[in-house]
Every structure is written in structure tokens, then in C-alpha cells.
Amino acid sequence: MIPLAHYLILSGILFSIGLAGVLIRKNIIVVFMCLEMMLTAANVALVAFSRAQGTAGVPVYDAQVLSLFITGIAAAEVAIGLALIVAMFRARRSVESTALNTLKD
Amino acid sequence: MNIVSTYTWCQFAPAFALVGLAALLILADALLPRLPKRIYACTGAVGTFVAAYYLYTGSPSNFLGCIAAIATGLSLLLAFDYKKISCESIAGAGNEEGTGEFYALPLVACAGILCLTQARDLVMLFVSLEVVTLTSYVLAGYFRRNQGSIEAGIKYLVLGALSTGILVYGTAWYFGMVGSFNIGPEIVLSALKGGVAGTPQLAVGFMLATALLFAGALFKVGAAPMHVWIPDVYQGAPTPTTAFLAVASKTAGFIVLCALALPFAPFCAPGSIIGKIIVWSFAIIAAATLIIGNLGALRQTNLKRLLGYSSIAQAGFIVVFFLNINPLMVNLVGQYLLAYALATLAAFYAIAMIRIQRGSEEIAAFRGLGKSNPRTAFLITVCFASLAGVPLTMGFMVKMYSFVAAITAIGNWCGICWLLPIMVITAATGFYYYFKIIRAMYWEKAQPGEKALQVPVCTGIVLTLCALALIYLGTMPLLLIMS
Numbered sequence: 001m002i003p004l005a006h007y008l009i010l011s012g013i014l015f016s017i018g019l020a021g022v023l024i025r026k027n028i029i030v031v032f033m034c035l036e037m038m039l040t041a042a043n044v045a046l047v048a049f050s051r052a053q054g055t056a057g058v059p060v061y062d063a064q065v066l067s068l069f070i071t072g073i074a075a076a077e078v079a080i081g082l083a084l085i086v087a088m089f090r091a092r093r094s095v096e097s098t099a100l101n102t103l104k105d
Numbered sequence: 106m107n108i109v110s111t112y113t114w115c116q117f118a119p120a121f122a123l124v125g126l127a128a129l130l131i132l133a134d135a136l137l138p139r140l141p142k143r144i145y146a147c148t149g150a151v152g153t154f155v156a157a158y159y160l161y162t163g164s165p166s167n168f169l170g171c172i173a174a175i176a177t178g179l180s181l182l183l184a185f186d187y188k189k190i191s192c193e194s195i196a197g198a199g200n201e202e203g204t205g206e207f208y209a210l211p212l213v214a215c216a217g218i219l220c221l222t223q224a225r226d227l228v229m230l231f232v233s234l235e236v237v238t239l240t241s242y243v244l245a246g247y248f249r250r251n252q253g254s255i256e257a258g259i260k261y262l263v264l265g266a267l268s269t270g271i272l273v274y275g276t277a278w279y280f281g282m283v284g285s286f287n288i289g290p291e292i293v294l295s296a297l298k299g300g301v302a303g304t305p306q307l308a309v310g311f312m313l314a315t316a317l318l319f320a321g322a323l324f325k326v327g328a329a330p331m332h333v334w335i336p337d338v339y340q341g342a343p344t345p346t347t348a349f350l351a352v353a354s355k356t357a358g359f360i361v362l363c364a365l366a367l368p369f370a371p372f373c374a375p376g377s378i379i380g381k382i383i384v385w386s387f388a389i390i391a392a393a394t395l396i397i398g399n400l401g402a403l404r405q406t407n408l409k410r411l412l413g414y415s416s417i418a419q420a421g422f423i424v425v426f427f428l429n430i431n432p433l434m435v436n437l438v439g440q441y442l443l444a445y446a447l448a449t450l451a452a453f454y455a456i457a458m459i460r461i462q463r464g465s466e467e468i469a470a471f472r473g474l475g476k477s478n479p480r481t482a483f484l485i486t487v488c489f490a491s492l493a494g495v496p497l498t499m500g501f502m503v504k505m506y507s508f509v510a511a512i513t514a515i516g517n518w519c520g521i522c523w524l525l526p527i528m529v530i531t532a533a534t535g536f537y538y539y540f541k542i543i544r545a546m547y548w549e550k551a552q553p554g555e556k557a558l559q560v561p562v563c564t565g566i567v568l569t570l571c572a573l574a575l576i577y578l579g580t581m582p583l584l585l586i587m588s
Contacts, residue, residue: 008281015274022267031263038270042277049281063280066228070273073235077266080239084246084258091252097263100256103337105401105410 007048014041028088028095032081039074043067111287116223119156119174120216126152127212134205142201145208146185153178153215160219168439169360170222172446176352177215179450179567184208184345186561187457191343194248207247211349214240218357226286227276227318230361234272234325237357238265241350245342257341264324264334272321278314282307293368297379312382318365319386325358328424329393332417336401339413344460347409348453351416352446359423359442363435370430375517384514387427388521394421395531402538408456409466411538412449415492418535419445422507425528428514428521437506444491444499444575451488451571454564455481462558468541473551478558481565482546487572491579493539494532499578504532 014037021034050063085095092099130145157174160167184191184207189198196202217236224230242265246258280286283296296311324331339347366383373380398418405411419441426437456466463470474482491500508528515522560568 011277015270018270019267022263028259028263032266035263035266035270038267039273042270042273045274045277046280049277052281053284060284062228062286063277066231066276066280066286069228069232073232073239073269076235076239077242077262077269080242081259081262081266084242084255084262087246087249087255088259091249091255100259102252102256103260103341105336105404 004048004052007044011041011045011048014038014044026096026098028085028097031097032078032085036074036078039070043070046070111225112223112229117220119159119170120219123152123156123212123216123219127209127216130209130212131206134209138202142204142208143185143188145205146181149208149212150178150181150185152212153181156215156219167219167222169356169363169435169442170219172439172442173218173222173353173356174215176356176446176450177211177218177349180345180349180353180453181208181211182563182567183348183450183454183457184211186454186563187343187345187461189461190457191248194251194254194343197250207244207343207345210240210244211345211353214244214349215353218353218360221357221360224364225288227279227288228286230288230364231272231276234357234361235269237354238269238325241265241346241354244346244349245338247346248343251341251343253341254343255341257338261334261338261342268321268324268331271317271324275314275317275321278310279318282311282314288364288368290368290371294371297372315365319362322358322361322365323390326355326362326424327358327394327417327420328390329397329417329421332394332397332420335417336410336413339416340407340410344409344453344457344466347412348450351412351449351453352442355416355420356442356446359438362427363438366427366430367432367435370432373430381518383430384428384518384521387424388514388524391421391424391428392524392527394418394424395527399531399534399538403534405538406467406469408452408468408471408542411468411541412452412456415535415539416445416449418531419492421531422504422528425507425514425524426510429510429517434510437503437510441503441507444503444578447571447575448488448491448500451484451568452492454567455485455488458558458561458564461561463555468545469549471542471545472549473546473555474558475547477551477556478560481558481560481568484568484572485546486543487575488568489539489542491575493535497576497579497583499575502579502582 018034018038022031025031046063046067050059053060089095153174157171160171160174191204191207192198192200195204214237217233220233224233242258242262245261246255248254283292297308299305299307327335369383394417398414398421402411402414405414423438423441426434459470460466491498494500494504511524511528
């Protein structure tokens with residue numbers, strides 16, 4: 001059986017890659033993928049914790065329910081995000097974050 | 106298996122009613138394309154005002170939810186006045202096609218905020234917060250023919266989703282350490298002692314989870330260092346949406362922050378290590394927010410952007426209340442938010458009026474208003490004076506509460522005494538940039554050919570009511586003392 005720590009390390013790595021990608025990458029579609037990765041990291045941690053907190057092999061289902069909610073919300077977020085990216089591409093012919101330069105101090 | 110719910114259906118009645126109304130409006134938009142869209146704005150506004158009345162008279166009265174509902178209603182009425190620009194920026198001048206959802210979506214967001222006020226666990230908190238943010242993303246990027254609006258939408262979405270990711274990761278760790286999603290003092294106490302097994306690692310993991318949760322909540326509020334989205338999004342988003350974000354969405358952020366902070370109330374007695382960590386963190390965040398908000402606002406010429414920085418600065422004064430975590434704090438936060446909401450909403454009505462008739466959102470576009478529209482200019486002056494904190498307005502009263510809260514906290518924790526001078530200096534800075542608008546109205550002359558503004562009906566009524574309320578609530582304590 002794989003110990004809890006391994007799942008948590010995996011989830012930590014996913015979260016860090018996601019966070020680094022959001023901060024470093026310029027292509028907004030890649031940024032979106034990284035944001036999804038951060039949510040996935042939370043899902044992995046939740047499912048692992050739901051097993052670990054359970055007794056006699058029965059997991060605590062609360063955490064798994066939240067992970068379903070997160071999946072749903074992530075889907076809604078992507079739908080809105082892609083719509084905005086299409087609108088942006090129509091307006092500027094680019095999906096790079098450097099093209100977002102209308103609003104600044 | 107028995108499922109015990111901690112919630113009753115009654116608690117969510119106003120939220121369900123608003124979602125139902127929004128669904129009806131969206132259906133009407135699809136089935137009755139000939140219906141003028143302005144009817145939607147009015148129906149929605151009436152719906153939110155009824156909900157606000159229900160929340161205010163209900164027991165216990167839901168004050169923060171009430172502010173959010175009124176703010177949503179007023180931003181819908183603002184959308185009513187703003188129709189000309191909305192049509193130009195969505196489907197082309199004079200064409201109302203595709204503008205229906207712009208009036209229906211704020212109702213859904215408002216329902217999310219009302220659920221948020223009832224949340225007693227992190228799942229409810231997270232899902233209702235996402236209802237608010239997801240609809241705000243759509244609203245911020247709604248003007249698809251406007252470069253600024255799309256840019257604001259994308260920036261808000263990327264940074265908002267980042268904060269969601271952090272909040273959710275914090276929630277996962279909270280569950281892992283505690284074994285439940287409930288937030289209450291006894292759970293915090295048990296976790297800080299290392300749980301049933303008494304392992305110190307557990308307390309460390311719990312503090313990490315709490316820090317991530319607070320970071321997610323502070324993003325919504327716009328506290329430093331999570332404030333970067335505010336100026337851009339406020340400037341780019343459609344003005345009715347900006348009004349909604351500035352007031353209703355900020356209220357949502359403070360509801361979350363209160364819900365997360367209150368379980369820590371028993372640990373904030375002087376002398377405890379946990380209390381020290383919490384008080385120092387809030388003091389540093391408040392100071393950074395005040396400094397960044399006020400310094401940023403000094404050099405702005407665009408009024409919407411200035412109000413973005415002003416909202417950061419005002420959030421700094423509200424964060425100061427979190428130095429003394431106790432159940433009374435929520436009331437003070439609510440009062441400050443009310444003063445901020447009245448003045449800010451009135452300011453956005455003024456911006457929308459200027460934008461429609463003079464085609465600009467710059468401060469300079471207010472020139473000569475003191476001559477041509479003396480009454481309107483006076484009402485706008487009252488609102489900005491209240492934001493600055495001039496005595497006899499409500500803004501002064503609430504800023505004084507904030508100073509009292511800081512002094513009380515310094516009495517308990519001498520180490521944070523540097524906060525007081527920062528608050529004094531930043532409050533004084535506020536006078537400079539809020540009075541720029543007043544100076545433009547009274548001291549600068551209108552350019553030749555500029556006519557007096559036609560004040561739309563809604564704008565006139567709302568400006569008058571907000572200004573009167575600010576003066577009444579600001580002088581009422583004095584009247585009580587004298588009688």
C-alpha cells in the first residue's frame with residue numbers, strides 16, 4: 001500500500017508546477033492549463049486525505065464530494081476562460097499575456 | 106446512512122428567490138426578444154431590494170448580506186442608466202441584442218453572497234464564493250467590443266483562479282489536518298494542540314492550511330500583496346460591473362474573512378503565541394495595504410482607476426478591525442462597509458453620467474460642474490468628502506472606529522505601535538486625491554461649448570439618497586449626544 005506522504009508529495013509537486021507556470025508562462029492557454037493543475041493538486045490531496053481520515057477502510061466521503069464540486073467549478077472556469085481568450089484573439093490576434101497592455105498606470 | 110445537515114432550507118430562501126428571478130429573466134431574454142431590456146434591470150433591482158428588506162427584518166438580521174443585496178440592486182439601476190454604452194460595446198449602437206444576461210447575472214452573484222453569509226463550513230464557503238467570482242468574470246469581460254473590458258476579464262480570471270487554487274489547496278489541507286470541513290473554535294483549539302494524538306506536526310500543517318485560506322480570502326478583499334488585479338479590473342470592466350465588484354464583491358470577501366477569523370477569537374488574548382502571529386500578520390497586511398492603496402491613488406488621473414486604489418486603501422482601514430478578533434468586530438466591519446458602499450456607489454453613478462455625456466472617465470471631465478450643475482456637484486462633493494473622512498459625514502465616524510480599534514490593539518500588543526502613524530499619514534493622503542475631483546468641479550472652468558449635464562432620473566435619486574444617508578448617519582451620534 002502506498003503511504004499518504006507519497007500522495008501529498010505528488011500533490012505538492014503538481015501545485016508548485018501549476019503556481020510556477022502561472023507566474024512564468026506568457027501564453028494564456030498554458031497559464032490556464034497550469035491553473036487547472038493547481039485545482040487537480042487539491043483534488044489529489046483531498047482524495048488521499050479522505051482515505052487517511054477514514055476508519056476501517058471506509059473513507060470520509062465529505063472530501064470526495066468537495067473534489068467533485070472542484071471539478072465542476074474548474075469546468076465552468078475553463079468555459080468562461082476560453083470564451084474570453086477567443087474574444088481576446090479576435091480583438092488582438094494574439095493570446096500572449098504581453099499583448100494585454102491597454103490598462104496600466 | 107444518516108445524513109445530518111447543519112443547514113435549513115429557510116436560510117437560503119432569499120438566495121433561491123434571486124436565482125429563480127435570474128432564471129426567469131434569462132428565459133424571458135431567450136423567448137421574448139422584443140421586450141426592452143431595461144425592464145430586466147428594473148425587475149432585478151426590485152427583486153434585490155425586496156431581498157434586502159427581508160434580510161434586514163429577518164431574525165437574526167443579516168446586515169452584511171443586506172449591504173450586498175442593496176449594492177447589487179443599485180448596480181443594476183446603474184446598468185439601466187448605462188444602456189447606451191452597453192449597447193455600443195456589445196452589439197453595436199442602438200442594438201440591444203445580447204445584453205439581457207448583463208442584467209440577470211448580478212442576481213446570481215448576489216445569491217452567492219447571500220449563501221456565503223450562511224456558510225458554516227468550508228465547502229459551502231468555497232462553492233458560494235465561486236458562484237460570485239465566476240459570474241464576476243463574465244460580467245467584467247462582457248463588453249466584447251471594448252479592448253479594456255476583455256483585458257480586465259482575462260486579468261481578473263487568471264488572478265482570481267490563482268486565488269481559488271490557493272483557497273482550495275488550503276481547504277484540502279484543513280480537511281487533512283482536522284478531518285472535517287467545519288470551522289469553529291473547538292476544532293481550531295484541538296488542531297492547535299496537535300489533535301487527538303497530540304502530534305506537533307499536525308499544528309504546523311493546520312497553520313499552513315489556515316494561511317492559504319486567509320490568502321485566498323484576502324485576495325477577494327484586495328489587501329496587499331494580493332491587490333494587483335484591482336486597478337486594472339476596475340478601470341477596464343464596465344462601470345456597473347465595477348460598482349458591483351467594488352462593493353458587493355468586496356463585502357463577500359469580508360464575509361469570508363470574518364468567517365475564517367472568528368474561530369481564532371479565543372486565542373487572541375494578550376500573551377498567546379498564536380495571537381501574536383495573527384495580530385502581527387494582520388497589522389503588516391493592513392499597513393502594506395494602506396501604503397500601497399494611498400500611494401497608488403496619488404498619481405491617478407482616471408477616476409475609475411483612482412477608485413480602484415481607493416478601494417484598496419479603504420480595505421486597509423477595514424483590515425485594522427481584524428486586530429481585535431471578537432464577535433463585535435463583524436458589526437464594525439459592516440458599518441465601515443456601509444459608509445464605503447454608499448459613497449462609492451454614488452461615485453460610480455457620477456462616473457457613468459459623465460462617461461455617457463462627456464465621453465470620458467478622467468477626473469478632468471468633471472470640470473465646471475460646480476457652475477453648471479451646482480446641486481449635483483454638491484452631492485458628489487459630499488460623497489468624496491465621506492470617502493476622505495471629513496467630519497459630519499459617515500466616513501469620518503467609521504474611520505474613527507478604525508483608529509479606536511488600532512489603539513485598542515496597540516494597548517494589548519505594544520509591538521505594533523508603528524501602525525498608528527501609518528494610519529494617520531495615509532488618512533491624510535486620502536484628502537489630497539479625493540479632493541482632486543472636488544477641485545476639478547469648483548476651480549476649473551468648463552471648456553467652451555460644454556453644456557450642463559442632464560442628470561438621469563435614477564442617478565439623481567441615488568446620488569441624493571446616498572449623500573443624505575452619509576450626512577444623516579455621520580451626524581446622528583452628535584444629535585444623540587445633544588438631545
